Structures are given as C-alpha cells and as structure tokens.
Amino acid sequence: MAVTDLLVVIIAVILHRIRGIYFPVSFLTTTPGCSASAALNYAARDSSVWLTVTFTFDRCVAICCQKLKTKYCTEKTAAVVIATVCSLSCIKHIPTYFIYEPVYIIDNVPWFCSIKLSFYTSPGWAAFDWLDRILTPCVPFVLILLLNMLTIRHVLMANKARKRFQHHCNGSNQSDSEMENRKKSIILLLSISGSFVALWMAYVINMFYVRLTKGSYFEGSNNTDQRFILQESGYMLQLFSCCTNTCIYAVTQSKFRKELNNAVKYPFKLFFKFWK
Incomplete structure (x- = not known):
C-alpha cells in the first residue's frame, strides 16, 4: 500500500501536475508520453484503492476467521495478492493509452493529448468508462463498508463474551492485553x-453529478464556478488519500517504523561495508 501510494504521488502529482506547471514542454508533453503517463496514473490509483480493499479483507479474516487465518494470512499469500492486484490494474488501463490523440503535429512529432471524439460516441468506450467508474471507487466503497461492519460486529461480540468470562472467573474487570x-x-x-471513504467522497459525488446531469465542468465555467471547485476538490482529495496510508502506518505501527528505519540505513551500511 505504501509503495503504490508513493507511485501515485510520483506519477500523478510530480510528473503530471507539478511537471505541467514548471516544465510545460518535455518528453511527457508528447502524445505518447502523456498517454503513457495517464495510463500509469490510473493504474497506480487503482492499485492503491484495491490494496486498501485487500488490507481490509485481510484484517477481517485475521480477526473474524481464525481457521482461515492460518492459511490465508501468510507472506506467500500476501505476495500473490499484491502481484495480482497490481497486474490486473495495469492490464485494465491498457486501453486508456489509446483514448488520446495529438493536439499538434510538428515535424512529424505529436504533441499534447486530447481525448478522441469517439470516446464520447462509441458504445465500447462508454462501457469501458462505466466499468472503470464502477470498479473504482464504487465497488471498493461497498466492500470496505461491508467488511468493516462484519469486523466491528465480531470484535464487539467477542469483547462482550470475554468480559463476561473474565468477570465470572475473576469477579472483577481487569485489563486484558x-x-x-x-x-x-x-x-x-x-x-x-x-480516511479512504472520506477523501474519495467528493470525487464520488462529483462523478454521480456529472452522470446524472450529463453536464461538463468546462462548458462556460471558470475557477470560481462551484461545479469546477467541486471537481478540482475531488481530484485533490483523491490524490491526498494516497498519502494518508503511509502516514498512518508510520504513526501507529512500530514494526513498520522499524522496517522503514532499516530501509533508510541499509544503503549506508552497504556503503561502509564496501568501503572497509
């Protein structure tokens, strides 16, 4: 999750947003460059979202299904799940590369990206767009809420039973590790x-608003238009959601902090070992 979130920050924020402001003309400004950047951006976003779902499912299994936990909650299973999610996310967005066409062709070099008119008129592209919207983030929303409800319900019931058992055995409520x-x-x-649900909410509201009204935010809108503000706020919060998981891990998980510390120290240890 931390790695895919970092990829979203690098691709979507640094290579797309910041690069577009400070380096408006570069290799990524060519049509192949910006098409590949867009496809990688969506693939990294989907990987981040679906790894959040798999994390939620993993915690649900670990807490609620003790028999399945020994088989499912292993490093081998985690590696397979991560590889599968990331691979499917990349495969899913291969068609995204072909959505765009060049705005200008200068000396046989295509520059900039513009969405093809066929994307708005073709039933095939319409089906692809709807499938993309449903799979990210509508289905993850439902799955995360459902899994959280099951997990919390199981924990509350288990805690009540454990408290009754301790009170029956000890006659008092004591701290329980x-x-x-x-x-x-x-x-x-x-x-x-x-945090995922909260930060994606503006994007989801914006998505359903566009679908229901069949409107566009760029038809006579400006940077003070409320529809434009809603759209850009949704994009901003969507990108911000990919920064929160790493911070949450770093703050709450001692093992994660230890491994992160080891990763930072490893290049220096390798250098000193080579130097000696």
Whole structure:
C-alpha cells in the first residue's frame, strides 16, 4: 500500500501536475508520453484503492476467521495478492493509452493529448468508462463498508463474551492485553478505510453529478464556478488519500517504523561495508 501510494504521488502529482506547471514542454508533453503517463496514473490509483480493499479483507479474516487465518494470512499469500492486484490494474488501463490523440503535429512529432471524439460516441468506450467508474471507487466503497461492519460486529461480540468470562472467573474487570490488541487493530482498520471513504467522497459525488446531469465542468465555467471547485476538490482529495496510508502506518505501527528505519540505513551500511 505504501509503495503504490508513493507511485501515485510520483506519477500523478510530480510528473503530471507539478511537471505541467514548471516544465510545460518535455518528453511527457508528447502524445505518447502523456498517454503513457495517464495510463500509469490510473493504474497506480487503482492499485492503491484495491490494496486498501485487500488490507481490509485481510484484517477481517485475521480477526473474524481464525481457521482461515492460518492459511490465508501468510507472506506467500500476501505476495500473490499484491502481484495480482497490481497486474490486473495495469492490464485494465491498457486501453486508456489509446483514448488520446495529438493536439499538434510538428515535424512529424505529436504533441499534447486530447481525448478522441469517439470516446464520447462509441458504445465500447462508454462501457469501458462505466466499468472503470464502477470498479473504482464504487465497488471498493461497498466492500470496505461491508467488511468493516462484519469486523466491528465480531470484535464487539467477542469483547462482550470475554468480559463476561473474565468477570465470572475473576469477579472483577481487569485489563486484558488481547482486548487492547483488538482495539488497536480496529483503530488502524478504521483509520485507513475511513480516511479512504472520506477523501474519495467528493470525487464520488462529483462523478454521480456529472452522470446524472450529463453536464461538463468546462462548458462556460471558470475557477470560481462551484461545479469546477467541486471537481478540482475531488481530484485533490483523491490524490491526498494516497498519502494518508503511509502516514498512518508510520504513526501507529512500530514494526513498520522499524522496517522503514532499516530501509533508510541499509544503503549506508552497504556503503561502509564496501568501503572497509
């Protein structure tokens, strides 16, 4: 999740937004360059979103399904799931590369990207666009909310049963490390999935508004138009959501902080080892 979120920041924010402002003419300004950048941007976004779903499912299995936990919650399964999600996200957005056409052709070099007119009129492209919108983020929204409800329900029921058992055995309510671990897991789960839902909400509202009204934000709109502000706010919060998971991990998970610290120190250790 941290790596795919970082890829979204690099591709969507640095190579697309910031590069477009400070370096308006570059290799990425050519039609093949900006088409590839757009496809990679959407692929990284989908990987980030669906890895959030798989994380939520992983926590649900680990907490609610003890028998399945020993088989599913392993490093091998995690590697397979991550590779599958990232591969499918890349394959899904191969057609995105062919959506665009050049705005200018100078010395046989195509420059800039403009969406083809056939994208708006072709039933095939319409089906692809609807499929993309449904798979990201509508289906993840439903899955995350459903899995969170199941996980929280299981934890609350297990905590009540454990409290009754402890009270029956000890006659008093004492601190329980198992319940504390469950509480931390729930906080982490809700922090990641909750931030995802909250930060994608403006984008979803914007998407349904466009679909229902069949409108466009660029038809006679300007930077003070409320529809334009809603659209850009949705894009901004969508990109910001890809920055939160890494921060949440870094703050809440001691193992993650330890591994991150080791990753930072490793190049220096390798250098000193080579120097000696």
